[in-house]
Amino acid sequence: xxxxxxxxxxxxxxxxxxxxxxxxxxxxxxxxxxxxxxxxxxxxxxxxxxxxxxxxxxxxxxxxxxxxxxxxxxxxxxxxxxxxxxxxxxxxxxxxxxxxxxxxxxxxxxxxxxxxxxxxxxxxxxxxxxxxxxxxxxxxxxxxxxxxxxxxxxxxxxxxxxxxxxxxxxxxxxxxxxxxxxxxxxxxxxxxxxxxxxxxxxxxxxxxxxxxxxxxxxxxxxxxxxxxxxxxxxxxxxxxxxxxxxxxxxxxxxxxxxxxxxxxxxxxxxxxxxxxxxxxxxxxxxxxxxxxxxxxxxxxxxxxxxxxxxxxxxxxxx
Amino acid sequence: xxxxxxxxxxxxxxxxxxxxxxxxxxxxxxxxxxxxxxxxxxxxxxxxxxxxxxxxxxxxxxxxxxxxxxxxxxxxxxxxxxxxxxxxxxxxxxxxxxxxxxxxxxxxxxxxxxxxxxxxxxxxxxxx
Numbered sequence: 001x002x003x004x005x006x007x008x009x010x011x012x013x014x015x016x017x018x019x020x021x022x023x024x025x026x027x028x029x030x031x032x033x034x035x036x037x038x039x040x041x042x043x044x045x046x047x048x049x050x051x052x053x054x055x056x057x058x059x060x061x062x063x064x065x066x067x068x069x070x071x072x073x074x075x076x077x078x079x080x081x082x083x084x085x086x087x088x089x090x091x092x093x094x095x096x097x098x099x100x101x102x103x104x105x106x107x108x109x110x111x112x113x114x115x116x117x118x119x120x121x122x123x124x125x126x127x128x129x130x131x132x133x134x135x136x137x138x139x140x141x142x143x144x145x146x147x148x149x150x151x152x153x154x155x156x157x158x159x160x161x162x163x164x165x166x167x168x169x170x171x172x173x174x175x176x177x178x179x180x181x182x183x184x185x186x187x188x189x190x191x192x193x194x195x196x197x198x199x200x201x202x203x204x205x206x207x208x209x210x211x212x213x214x215x216x217x218x219x220x221x222x223x224x225x226x227x228x229x230x231x232x233x234x235x236x237x238x239x240x241x242x243x244x245x246x247x248x249x250x251x252x253x254x255x256x257x258x259x260x261x262x263x264x265x266x267x268x269x270x271x272x273x274x275x276x277x278x279x280x281x282x283x284x285x286x287x288x289x290x291x292x293x294x295x296x297x298x299x300x301x302x303x304x305x306x307x308x309x310x311x312x313x314x315x316x317x318x
Numbered sequence: 319x320x321x322x323x324x325x326x327x328x329x330x331x332x333x334x335x336x337x338x339x340x341x342x343x344x345x346x347x348x349x350x351x352x353x354x355x356x357x358x359x360x361x362x363x364x365x366x367x368x369x370x371x372x373x374x375x376x377x378x379x380x381x382x383x384x385x386x387x388x389x390x391x392x393x394x395x396x397x398x399x400x401x402x403x404x405x406x407x408x409x410x411x412x413x414x415x416x417x418x419x420x421x422x423x424x425x426x427x428x429x430x431x432x433x434x435x436x437x438x439x440x441x442x443x444x445x446x
Binding site for chain 1: 349350351352365366367368370371374392393394395
Protein backbone atom coordinates (compact mmCIF):
# COMPACT_ATOMS: atom_id res chain seq x y z
CA UNK A 1 0.00 0.00 0.00
CA UNK A 2 3.00 2.21 -0.47
CA UNK A 3 1.38 3.68 -3.60
CA UNK A 4 -1.72 4.70 -1.64
CA UNK A 5 0.42 6.39 1.02
CA UNK A 6 2.31 8.28 -1.66
CA UNK A 7 -0.94 9.28 -3.33
CA UNK A 8 -2.51 10.54 -0.07
CA UNK A 9 0.67 12.46 0.77
CA UNK A 10 0.63 14.07 -2.69
CA UNK A 11 -3.02 15.13 -2.23
CA UNK A 12 -2.28 16.47 1.25
CA UNK A 13 0.58 18.60 -0.05
CA UNK A 14 -1.91 20.45 -2.26
CA UNK A 15 -4.34 21.12 0.61
CA UNK A 16 -4.39 23.94 3.18
CA UNK A 17 -2.52 22.84 6.30
CA UNK A 18 -5.54 22.78 8.61
CA UNK A 19 -7.45 20.40 6.32
CA UNK A 20 -4.63 18.00 5.40
CA UNK A 21 -5.00 15.56 8.27
CA UNK A 22 -8.77 15.17 8.08
CA UNK A 23 -9.13 14.94 4.31
CA UNK A 24 -6.11 12.60 4.06
CA UNK A 25 -7.61 10.33 6.69
CA UNK A 26 -10.98 10.23 4.96
CA UNK A 27 -9.54 9.75 1.48
CA UNK A 28 -7.39 6.92 2.76
CA UNK A 29 -10.44 5.20 4.31
CA UNK A 30 -12.39 5.53 1.02
CA UNK A 31 -9.54 4.19 -1.13
CA UNK A 32 -8.93 1.27 1.22
CA UNK A 33 -12.64 0.38 1.10
CA UNK A 34 -12.54 0.39 -2.69
CA UNK A 35 -9.36 -1.74 -2.78
CA UNK A 36 -10.83 -4.19 -0.24
CA UNK A 37 -13.93 -4.57 -2.34
CA UNK A 38 -11.85 -5.22 -5.44
CA UNK A 39 -9.58 -7.73 -3.74
CA UNK A 40 -12.66 -9.58 -2.43
CA UNK A 41 -13.71 -10.06 -6.06
CA UNK A 42 -10.34 -10.46 -7.80
CA UNK A 43 -8.03 -11.82 -5.12
CA UNK A 44 -4.87 -10.05 -3.99
CA UNK A 45 -4.29 -6.83 -5.88
CA UNK A 46 -1.06 -6.13 -7.71
CA UNK A 47 0.69 -2.76 -7.57
CA UNK A 48 -0.42 -2.04 -11.14
CA UNK A 49 -4.09 -2.69 -10.22
CA UNK A 50 -3.75 -0.24 -7.32
CA UNK A 51 -2.12 2.21 -9.70
CA UNK A 52 -5.14 1.95 -12.05
CA UNK A 53 -7.53 2.71 -9.16
CA UNK A 54 -5.51 5.73 -8.10
CA UNK A 55 -5.27 6.99 -11.66
CA UNK A 56 -9.05 6.74 -11.94
CA UNK A 57 -9.39 8.88 -8.83
CA UNK A 58 -7.54 11.66 -10.60
CA UNK A 59 -4.34 13.68 -10.29
CA UNK A 60 -3.60 14.55 -6.64
CA UNK A 61 -3.87 18.28 -7.41
CA UNK A 62 -7.27 17.81 -9.10
CA UNK A 63 -8.53 15.75 -6.17
CA UNK A 64 -7.27 18.33 -3.68
CA UNK A 65 -9.00 21.08 -5.66
CA UNK A 66 -12.24 19.11 -5.64
CA UNK A 67 -12.08 18.87 -1.86
CA UNK A 68 -11.02 22.49 -1.34
CA UNK A 69 -11.78 24.52 -4.48
CA UNK A 70 -9.20 27.27 -5.00
CA UNK A 71 -10.48 30.71 -4.02
CA UNK A 72 -10.05 33.48 -6.60
CA UNK A 73 -7.76 36.27 -5.45
CA UNK A 74 -10.68 38.70 -5.63
CA UNK A 75 -14.25 37.56 -5.08
CA UNK A 76 -16.48 37.91 -8.16
CA UNK A 77 -18.81 40.16 -6.09
CA UNK A 78 -15.99 42.76 -5.92
CA UNK A 79 -14.56 42.28 -9.42
CA UNK A 80 -16.31 45.15 -11.23
CA UNK A 81 -15.68 47.48 -8.27
CA UNK A 82 -12.02 46.41 -8.27
CA UNK A 83 -11.58 47.09 -11.99
CA UNK A 84 -13.31 50.47 -11.66
CA UNK A 85 -11.09 51.47 -8.72
CA UNK A 86 -8.01 50.32 -10.59
CA UNK A 87 -8.82 52.40 -13.70
CA UNK A 88 -9.79 55.47 -11.68
CA UNK A 89 -6.63 55.37 -9.55
CA UNK A 90 -4.39 54.69 -12.57
CA UNK A 91 -6.08 57.57 -14.43
CA UNK A 92 -5.50 59.98 -11.52
CA UNK A 93 -1.89 58.79 -11.20
CA UNK A 94 -1.35 59.38 -14.92
CA UNK A 95 -2.64 62.95 -14.62
CA UNK A 96 -0.44 63.58 -11.55
CA UNK A 97 2.55 62.11 -13.36
CA UNK A 98 1.91 64.40 -16.34
CA UNK A 99 2.08 67.37 -13.93
CA UNK A 100 5.30 66.28 -12.19
CA UNK A 101 7.03 65.20 -15.42
CA UNK A 102 6.05 68.42 -17.18
CA UNK A 103 7.44 70.47 -14.29
CA UNK A 104 10.65 68.43 -14.31
CA UNK A 105 10.94 68.87 -18.07
CA UNK A 106 10.40 72.59 -17.96
CA UNK A 107 12.77 73.00 -15.02
CA UNK A 108 15.59 70.98 -16.57
CA UNK A 109 18.22 72.27 -18.98
CA UNK A 110 19.15 68.80 -20.24
CA UNK A 111 15.86 66.95 -20.69
CA UNK A 112 14.59 66.77 -24.29
CA UNK A 113 11.17 65.66 -25.54
CA UNK A 114 12.24 62.01 -25.64
CA UNK A 115 13.61 62.34 -22.11
CA UNK A 116 10.30 63.87 -21.02
CA UNK A 117 8.27 60.99 -22.51
CA UNK A 118 10.65 58.45 -20.98
CA UNK A 119 10.41 60.18 -17.61
CA UNK A 120 6.61 60.26 -17.88
CA UNK A 121 6.40 56.55 -18.77
CA UNK A 122 8.89 55.51 -16.09
CA UNK A 123 7.25 57.60 -13.37
CA UNK A 124 3.79 56.36 -14.30
CA UNK A 125 4.90 52.71 -14.39
CA UNK A 126 6.52 53.02 -10.94
CA UNK A 127 3.35 54.53 -9.48
CA UNK A 128 1.16 52.07 -11.39
CA UNK A 129 3.05 49.02 -10.03
CA UNK A 130 2.61 50.27 -6.49
CA UNK A 131 -1.05 51.22 -6.99
CA UNK A 132 -1.87 47.92 -8.69
CA UNK A 133 -0.27 45.93 -5.87
CA UNK A 134 -1.85 48.02 -3.11
CA UNK A 135 -5.35 47.93 -4.66
CA UNK A 136 -5.16 44.20 -5.46
CA UNK A 137 -3.96 43.38 -1.93
CA UNK A 138 -6.70 45.55 -0.39
CA UNK A 139 -9.42 43.84 -2.41
CA UNK A 140 -7.88 40.45 -1.66
CA UNK A 141 -8.13 41.23 2.08
CA UNK A 142 -11.70 42.54 1.73
CA UNK A 143 -12.69 39.43 -0.28
CA UNK A 144 -11.30 37.19 2.48
CA UNK A 145 -12.91 39.10 5.35
CA UNK A 146 -16.26 39.81 3.73
CA UNK A 147 -17.05 37.77 0.60
CA UNK A 148 -20.18 39.85 -0.19
CA UNK A 149 -20.17 43.67 -0.08
CA UNK A 150 -22.22 45.08 2.83
CA UNK A 151 -23.68 48.05 1.01
CA UNK A 152 -24.68 46.20 -2.12
CA UNK A 153 -25.97 48.47 -4.89
CA UNK A 154 -27.29 45.43 -6.72
CA UNK A 155 -30.01 45.05 -4.06
CA UNK A 156 -31.22 48.62 -3.58
CA UNK A 157 -31.90 49.85 -7.09
CA UNK A 158 -34.86 50.91 -9.19
CA UNK A 159 -35.24 50.45 -12.93
CA UNK A 160 -36.39 54.10 -13.10
CA UNK A 161 -32.95 55.24 -11.90
CA UNK A 162 -31.17 53.65 -14.85
CA UNK A 163 -29.89 56.01 -17.58
CA UNK A 164 -31.69 56.10 -20.92
CA UNK A 165 -30.93 53.15 -23.21
CA UNK A 166 -28.96 55.21 -25.74
CA UNK A 167 -26.44 54.12 -28.35
CA UNK A 168 -23.21 52.23 -27.75
CA UNK A 169 -21.13 55.36 -28.42
CA UNK A 170 -22.94 57.24 -25.64
CA UNK A 171 -20.89 55.43 -23.01
CA UNK A 172 -17.79 57.55 -22.24
CA UNK A 173 -14.65 55.49 -21.68
CA UNK A 174 -12.62 56.27 -18.56
CA UNK A 175 -9.37 56.38 -20.54
CA UNK A 176 -10.83 59.06 -22.84
CA UNK A 177 -11.70 61.25 -19.85
CA UNK A 178 -8.27 60.83 -18.27
CA UNK A 179 -6.48 61.42 -21.59
CA UNK A 180 -8.37 64.71 -21.99
CA UNK A 181 -7.66 65.67 -18.37
CA UNK A 182 -3.95 64.87 -18.78
CA UNK A 183 -3.80 66.95 -21.99
CA UNK A 184 -5.47 69.98 -20.40
CA UNK A 185 -3.26 69.82 -17.30
CA UNK A 186 -0.14 69.38 -19.45
CA UNK A 187 -1.10 72.53 -21.36
CA UNK A 188 -1.71 74.46 -18.13
CA UNK A 189 1.66 73.41 -16.72
CA UNK A 190 3.47 74.31 -19.96
CA UNK A 191 1.72 77.69 -20.10
CA UNK A 192 1.90 78.81 -16.48
CA UNK A 193 4.74 76.99 -14.72
CA UNK A 194 7.50 79.14 -16.36
CA UNK A 195 5.76 82.30 -15.09
CA UNK A 196 6.60 81.34 -11.51
CA UNK A 197 10.23 80.38 -12.15
CA UNK A 198 13.23 82.50 -11.10
CA UNK A 199 14.81 84.34 -14.07
CA UNK A 200 18.09 82.33 -13.90
CA UNK A 201 16.22 79.03 -14.04
CA UNK A 202 13.98 80.31 -16.83
CA UNK A 203 17.03 81.14 -18.92
CA UNK A 204 18.33 77.59 -18.75
CA UNK A 205 15.15 75.63 -19.46
CA UNK A 206 13.96 73.81 -22.56
CA UNK A 207 11.19 76.27 -23.30
CA UNK A 208 10.87 76.16 -27.08
CA UNK A 209 7.69 78.20 -27.57
CA UNK A 210 7.93 81.80 -28.74
CA UNK A 211 6.64 84.66 -26.57
CA UNK A 212 3.87 85.32 -29.10
CA UNK A 213 2.66 81.71 -28.92
CA UNK A 214 2.88 81.68 -25.13
CA UNK A 215 0.72 84.77 -24.95
CA UNK A 216 -1.94 83.20 -27.20
CA UNK A 217 -1.92 80.04 -25.09
CA UNK A 218 -2.24 82.06 -21.88
CA UNK A 219 -5.36 83.73 -23.26
CA UNK A 220 -6.83 80.27 -23.92
CA UNK A 221 -6.58 79.32 -20.23
CA UNK A 222 -10.30 79.87 -19.46
CA UNK A 223 -11.25 77.41 -22.22
CA UNK A 224 -8.75 74.86 -20.86
CA UNK A 225 -10.28 75.29 -17.40
CA UNK A 226 -13.73 74.85 -18.97
CA UNK A 227 -12.44 71.63 -20.61
CA UNK A 228 -11.18 70.35 -17.23
CA UNK A 229 -14.56 71.10 -15.67
CA UNK A 230 -16.29 69.31 -18.54
CA UNK A 231 -14.07 66.22 -18.12
CA UNK A 232 -14.67 66.13 -14.36
CA UNK A 233 -18.41 66.38 -14.99
CA UNK A 234 -18.14 63.45 -17.41
CA UNK A 235 -16.62 61.41 -14.55
CA UNK A 236 -19.83 61.85 -12.54
CA UNK A 237 -22.03 60.23 -15.13
CA UNK A 238 -20.18 58.65 -18.03
CA UNK A 239 -22.83 59.08 -20.68
CA UNK A 240 -22.89 61.50 -23.59
CA UNK A 241 -26.01 63.66 -23.48
CA UNK A 242 -26.95 66.79 -25.41
CA UNK A 243 -25.36 69.25 -22.93
CA UNK A 244 -22.10 67.31 -22.67
CA UNK A 245 -21.86 67.02 -26.44
CA UNK A 246 -22.46 70.76 -26.90
CA UNK A 247 -19.76 71.50 -24.30
CA UNK A 248 -17.37 69.19 -26.16
CA UNK A 249 -18.19 70.82 -29.49
CA UNK A 250 -17.53 74.29 -28.01
CA UNK A 251 -14.18 73.28 -26.45
CA UNK A 252 -12.98 71.36 -29.52
CA UNK A 253 -14.11 74.11 -31.93
CA UNK A 254 -12.10 76.61 -29.93
CA UNK A 255 -9.00 74.38 -29.96
CA UNK A 256 -9.40 73.66 -33.68
CA UNK A 257 -9.61 77.40 -34.45
CA UNK A 258 -6.68 78.05 -32.09
CA UNK A 259 -4.54 75.36 -33.75
CA UNK A 260 -5.34 76.74 -37.23
CA UNK A 261 -4.50 80.27 -36.08
CA UNK A 262 -1.26 79.17 -34.41
CA UNK A 263 -0.25 77.29 -37.58
CA UNK A 264 -0.39 80.59 -39.49
CA UNK A 265 1.81 82.67 -37.19
CA UNK A 266 5.60 82.94 -37.11
CA UNK A 267 7.78 82.45 -35.21
CA UNK A 268 6.30 79.56 -33.29
CA UNK A 269 9.50 78.66 -31.49
CA UNK A 270 12.29 80.46 -29.68
CA UNK A 271 15.40 80.76 -31.76
CA UNK A 272 17.78 80.88 -28.80
CA UNK A 273 16.69 77.64 -27.16
CA UNK A 274 17.49 75.42 -30.13
CA UNK A 275 19.99 72.69 -29.74
CA UNK A 276 18.40 70.90 -32.71
CA UNK A 277 19.76 73.54 -35.08
CA UNK A 278 22.92 71.47 -35.33
CA UNK A 279 20.87 68.82 -37.19
CA UNK A 280 17.99 70.78 -38.83
CA UNK A 281 17.62 74.35 -40.05
CA UNK A 282 15.32 76.69 -38.11
CA UNK A 283 13.00 76.85 -41.12
CA UNK A 284 12.61 73.04 -41.15
CA UNK A 285 11.85 72.96 -37.44
CA UNK A 286 9.31 75.81 -37.75
CA UNK A 287 7.62 74.01 -40.65
CA UNK A 288 7.45 70.78 -38.61
CA UNK A 289 5.86 72.67 -35.70
CA UNK A 290 3.36 74.22 -38.11
CA UNK A 291 2.47 70.74 -39.48
CA UNK A 292 2.00 69.47 -35.92
CA UNK A 293 -0.53 72.24 -35.24
CA UNK A 294 -2.31 71.49 -38.53
CA UNK A 295 -2.58 67.82 -37.51
CA UNK A 296 -3.93 68.88 -34.10
CA UNK A 297 -6.47 71.09 -35.90
CA UNK A 298 -7.56 68.22 -38.19
CA UNK A 299 -8.02 65.84 -35.25
CA UNK A 300 -10.06 68.37 -33.25
CA UNK A 301 -12.14 69.30 -36.32
CA UNK A 302 -12.87 65.59 -36.81
CA UNK A 303 -14.00 65.42 -33.16
CA UNK A 304 -16.24 68.47 -33.68
CA UNK A 305 -17.83 66.91 -36.79
CA UNK A 306 -18.26 63.59 -34.95
CA UNK A 307 -19.94 65.29 -31.97
CA UNK A 308 -22.25 67.34 -34.24
CA UNK A 309 -23.24 64.09 -36.00
CA UNK A 310 -23.87 62.52 -32.59
CA UNK A 311 -25.94 65.53 -31.54
CA UNK A 312 -28.09 65.10 -34.66
CA UNK A 313 -28.52 61.39 -33.92
CA UNK A 314 -29.55 62.22 -30.36
CA UNK A 315 -32.07 64.81 -31.64
CA UNK A 316 -33.59 62.23 -34.02
CA UNK A 317 -33.99 59.64 -31.25
CA UNK A 318 -35.76 62.14 -28.98
CA UNK B 319 -21.45 19.61 -30.55
CA UNK B 320 -18.18 18.18 -29.25
CA UNK B 321 -17.94 15.45 -26.63
CA UNK B 322 -16.33 17.94 -24.25
CA UNK B 323 -19.32 20.29 -24.59
CA UNK B 324 -21.76 17.43 -24.02
CA UNK B 325 -19.80 16.27 -20.96
CA UNK B 326 -19.81 19.78 -19.53
CA UNK B 327 -23.56 20.18 -20.02
CA UNK B 328 -24.26 16.76 -18.56
CA UNK B 329 -22.17 17.67 -15.54
CA UNK B 330 -24.15 20.88 -15.06
CA UNK B 331 -27.43 19.02 -15.46
CA UNK B 332 -26.45 16.36 -12.94
CA UNK B 333 -24.91 18.67 -10.34
CA UNK B 334 -28.09 19.71 -8.53
CA UNK B 335 -29.72 16.32 -8.92
CA UNK B 336 -26.74 14.57 -7.32
CA UNK B 337 -27.12 16.67 -4.17
CA UNK B 338 -30.71 15.51 -3.90
CA UNK B 339 -29.71 11.88 -4.52
CA UNK B 340 -26.98 12.05 -1.85
CA UNK B 341 -29.23 13.72 0.70
CA UNK B 342 -31.99 11.19 -0.01
CA UNK B 343 -29.60 8.25 0.36
CA UNK B 344 -28.20 9.50 3.63
CA UNK B 345 -31.39 8.99 5.61
CA UNK B 346 -29.46 5.91 6.72
CA UNK B 347 -25.83 6.30 7.76
CA UNK B 348 -23.23 5.54 5.08
CA UNK B 349 -19.51 5.87 4.66
CA UNK B 350 -18.13 7.18 1.37
CA UNK B 351 -17.65 3.91 -0.48
CA UNK B 352 -20.92 2.35 0.69
CA UNK B 353 -22.83 5.46 -0.38
CA UNK B 354 -21.28 5.25 -3.83
CA UNK B 355 -22.36 1.63 -4.13
CA UNK B 356 -25.85 2.44 -2.95
CA UNK B 357 -26.15 5.16 -5.59
CA UNK B 358 -24.76 2.84 -8.26
CA UNK B 359 -27.34 0.21 -7.38
CA UNK B 360 -30.01 2.87 -7.77
CA UNK B 361 -28.70 3.67 -11.27
CA UNK B 362 -26.70 6.79 -10.42
CA UNK B 363 -23.08 6.39 -11.40
CA UNK B 364 -20.98 9.04 -9.74
CA UNK B 365 -17.20 9.06 -9.65
CA UNK B 366 -15.30 9.23 -6.38
CA UNK B 367 -13.70 12.54 -7.24
CA UNK B 368 -17.16 14.14 -7.29
CA UNK B 369 -18.90 12.21 -4.54
CA UNK B 370 -16.40 12.44 -1.66
CA UNK B 371 -15.86 16.23 -1.89
CA UNK B 372 -19.65 16.68 -2.29
CA UNK B 373 -20.37 14.81 0.95
CA UNK B 374 -17.81 16.92 2.80
CA UNK B 375 -19.29 20.11 1.38
CA UNK B 376 -22.78 19.12 2.49
CA UNK B 377 -21.42 18.27 5.93
CA UNK B 378 -19.67 21.67 6.10
CA UNK B 379 -23.00 23.30 5.28
CA UNK B 380 -24.55 21.53 8.26
CA UNK B 381 -26.82 19.27 6.16
CA UNK B 382 -25.03 16.10 7.28
CA UNK B 383 -23.73 14.84 10.59
CA UNK B 384 -20.58 12.76 10.55
CA UNK B 385 -18.82 10.42 12.90
CA UNK B 386 -15.70 8.29 12.73
CA UNK B 387 -16.40 4.65 13.60
CA UNK B 388 -14.39 1.44 13.67
CA UNK B 389 -15.92 -1.33 11.59
CA UNK B 390 -14.44 -4.43 9.99
CA UNK B 391 -11.08 -3.55 11.46
CA UNK B 392 -10.92 -0.14 9.79
CA UNK B 393 -11.95 3.38 10.70
CA UNK B 394 -14.62 4.91 8.50
CA UNK B 395 -16.37 8.21 8.52
CA UNK B 396 -20.12 7.71 8.57
CA UNK B 397 -22.45 10.40 7.32
CA UNK B 398 -26.16 10.86 7.99
CA UNK B 399 -28.74 13.56 7.40
CA UNK B 400 -28.66 16.21 10.13
CA UNK B 401 -31.79 17.88 11.51
CA UNK B 402 -31.28 20.74 9.08
CA UNK B 403 -30.73 18.33 6.19
CA UNK B 404 -33.91 16.44 7.07
CA UNK B 405 -35.88 19.68 7.21
CA UNK B 406 -34.57 20.73 3.79
CA UNK B 407 -35.01 17.38 2.08
CA UNK B 408 -38.83 17.44 1.91
CA UNK B 409 -39.15 20.84 0.16
CA UNK B 410 -36.28 19.86 -2.14
CA UNK B 411 -38.05 16.64 -3.15
CA UNK B 412 -41.26 18.61 -3.79
CA UNK B 413 -39.29 21.08 -5.90
CA UNK B 414 -37.75 18.22 -7.85
CA UNK B 415 -41.17 16.62 -8.47
CA UNK B 416 -42.58 19.92 -9.68
CA UNK B 417 -39.59 20.51 -11.94
CA UNK B 418 -39.68 16.97 -13.27
CA UNK B 419 -43.39 17.28 -14.05
CA UNK B 420 -42.89 20.61 -15.78
CA UNK B 421 -39.99 19.24 -17.80
CA UNK B 422 -42.00 16.22 -18.86
CA UNK B 423 -44.66 18.61 -20.18
CA UNK B 424 -42.11 20.75 -21.97
CA UNK B 425 -40.08 17.90 -23.42
CA UNK B 426 -42.99 15.48 -23.86
CA UNK B 427 -43.16 15.45 -27.67
CA UNK B 428 -39.41 15.41 -28.01
CA UNK B 429 -39.10 12.43 -25.66
CA UNK B 430 -41.78 10.55 -27.67
CA UNK B 431 -39.93 11.29 -30.92
CA UNK B 432 -36.64 10.06 -29.50
CA UNK B 433 -38.28 6.89 -28.14
CA UNK B 434 -40.00 6.18 -31.47
CA UNK B 435 -36.75 6.75 -33.34
CA UNK B 436 -34.87 4.38 -31.00
CA UNK B 437 -37.55 1.69 -31.42
CA UNK B 438 -37.45 2.02 -35.20
CA UNK B 439 -33.64 1.79 -35.21
CA UNK B 440 -33.68 -1.32 -33.04
CA UNK B 441 -36.20 -3.22 -35.22
CA UNK B 442 -34.60 -5.88 -37.46
CA UNK B 443 -34.74 -5.04 -41.19
CA UNK B 444 -37.69 -6.59 -43.13
CA UNK B 445 -40.04 -6.56 -40.14
CA UNK B 446 -43.04 -4.23 -40.50
